[in-house]
Amino acid sequence: MPNPLERGCRFSMAYEDKTLVCKECGAEFIFSAGEQEFYAEKGFTNEPARCRECRQAKKQRGREMTEVVCAACGNTTQVPFKPTQDRPVYCKACYDAQQSAAAAY
Numbered sequence: 001m002p003n004p005l006e007r008g009c010r011f012s013m014a015y016e017d018k019t020l021v022c023k024e025c026g027a028e029f030i031f032s033a034g035e036q037e038f039y040a041e042k043g044f045t046n047e048p049a050r051c052r053e054c055r056q057a058k059k060q061r062g063r064e065m066t067e068v069v070c071a072a073c074g075n076t077t078q079v080p081f082k083p084t085q086d087r088p089v090y091c092k093a094c095y096d097a098q099q100s101a102a103a104a105y
């Protein structure tokens with residue numbers, strides 16, 4: 001039978017503000033006790049990698065760009081989606097060339 005007192009134990013576990021370094025801009029930021037508790041409640045095991053500013057900037061940018069190698073010309077390019085293994089990814093120029101080639105038929 002669970003001891004009702006045990007519920008309180010989690011909260012007596014003291015979180016302390018932590019200083020982390022943003023992997024995006026290299027700035028130090030505080031991972032506060034409250035945030036740590038929030039993360040723990042959500043079951044997140046990873047600490048935030050980015051500072052608040054970078055996280056917000058990322059949100060505002062919306063979709064994250066992924067760097068890929070064009071299947072046609074081999075140039076690196078950025079696409080606003082996560083490419084899957086079974087589909088070739090093209091840079092803008094090659095994609096446009098393919099589209100116009102397809103349209104020519």
Ligand SMILES: [Zn+2]
Pocket residue numbers: 022023024025026027050051052053054055
């Ligand atoms: Zn940052």
Ligand SMILES: [Zn+2]
Pocket residue numbers: 070071072073074075090091092093094095
């Ligand atoms: Zn290309």
